[in-house]
Amino acid sequence: MFFIAGGTGFIGSHLVRALAGGSYSTRCLARTPEKAEVCKKIGHEAVIGDITDRESLKGRLDNCDIVVHLVGIIEEKGDMTFKRVHVEGTRNLIEEAKGANIKHIFYQSALGASINSWAKYYKTKAEAEDIVRTCGIPYTIFRSSLVIGKSDGFTEKLKELVRLGPFVPIPGSGNGKLQPIYVEDWVKCFLKIFSDASRITHYASRIYEFGGPEHLTYNEIVLQLMEAMQIHKPLVHIPAKLIKLSLPFSGISRKIGSLLGKKIPTVTGEQLGLLQVDNICDMDSVEGNFGFVPMTYREALKKFIVNG
Template sequence: MQNLVTVFGGSGFVGTQAVRYLAKAGWRIRVAVRNPNLAYRMRLLGDVGQIDVVQANLRDRPSLERALEGATATLNLVGLLYETGRQGFQAVHVMGARNVAEVSRAMGVERLVQMSALGADENSSAKYARTKAEAEIEVRAVYPDAAMVRPSVVFGQGDGFFNRFAAMAQLSPVLPLIGGGATRFQPVFVGDVGQALARIVGDVDNPGQTYELGGPGVFTFRELMEMLLVQIDQRRLLAPIPFPVAGLLGKVGDLTAALLPPPVTSDQVELLKTDNVVSGVYPGLDELGITPSTLEAILPTYLYRYRKGGQYADQEDRVMAVHPQG
């Protein structure tokens, strides 16, 4: 079977967009997920018979072999934002990526693209960034020509960043600015990331390339929270939280993560000690021929549900409510 790409984690936030653009590019796609019953809608993203959904677990090599049979390319998007029980960074990011690479090689897959993260660093104090870097090393030990994709914070409908803080602002009069809110981010739109992944999968002329994906603007954490409050038409106190205090709050989040998504974990506090912007050393969206979407254009398309009046609330009134004259 030619022109077949197996996408691990293809039903997730980023994966759905990657599958959409791969389908537009004419690929046959096999979406490999732990629970296919929850991913049946993926088939609707392409033509009849173009997209299939199969069961696979990164710990189970026979399931990986079934998912990769006949594939010419592998796209591994599986990752965690925080740890819960057996779903740990080392098991999923490092061991999972190595299993995918080794089985892909054994099954004769020609090309592999690995989703990493901006800030991946094997010397990082944050386990998330450290294991993302270790995954890159493990994959390239098997596929020296594998492509690595490192996005900044990814935003869009269903994201885990703006939606989380918008929901928090509905319940709390205070939004925390961890470390004072000075950490810089370069948020990138999920649709742009999906399009980039599809192009990278099909690019056979630049083996072994690393890509850093960031949007057109760089913002501090404080600026992102101010922008969010404008969009949801809420007045909230932005309270600076020193890193030592935030670390204690993060430990509480570590304990509750198995029961509900935590506001912040201790590892995420460590991540916030380092800026999350592209280095300029590696190619990005521009080199892939993609014009990055702006936060200002996209945020109103999905954050409206957190404000009174929804999408019918007046934009000018919302700006005046958050930034009154005088």
């Protein structure tokens, strides 16, 4: 049986739908009864709990074989910090997994995860990886580049930005490269490994780094999204330092925007910095690791923007 933490998040919601109705037994961890009901409606077990609250996990993993850890945040809000969610949450989940005699751990990390990274997001992802790798339980870790699909946070913010004004602001040069992979292709990668859950204990512990079949600059990503949305506006490059200086006033801007019926997307200094650097790996990484060629960004956009 799979125990899925994060089954109602972006990637998790796609995965649990793919697992529904098959030969997989699945128990989802949900933070609220409403979210638990979502999992139950598609045929999975559901329990209430939160990986940042160790006590809430007691007994939740009993009789499960594989823990699928998908919980993560891309922005700190209040006490939900990268350290608390990525590091402390992972430690709580792993300690419970040990007590429940879990046979395999899957962890969704990120391409770029490094203990030496200046970005707290990548640094804490790497710290979480260390907890998984040293726990004594066989593991699989996915380090994927940008995962995109219906309701993904990155694309939703970009859509808001594209709709906002007479031009689309681009932080810095916009030449930082990403390697977007469609979420349904991510699910295929997962199922290539876990299609026979009874055999997973025979797999050696491994980290997979992968992304889509293209290296695209941020400029190219914005232009292809605009094309899919049938919006035509100029791109205006603004120095990233100038945007960072304006961040303390972003709350005021959002309030004014809401009064004018405009939704202004949130952005952090760290996110701005990450857009300036490449987040890429081998363009054949999915084919090499999982035996199929994933969709291009334009093909994926047709699935969830044009036809969605």
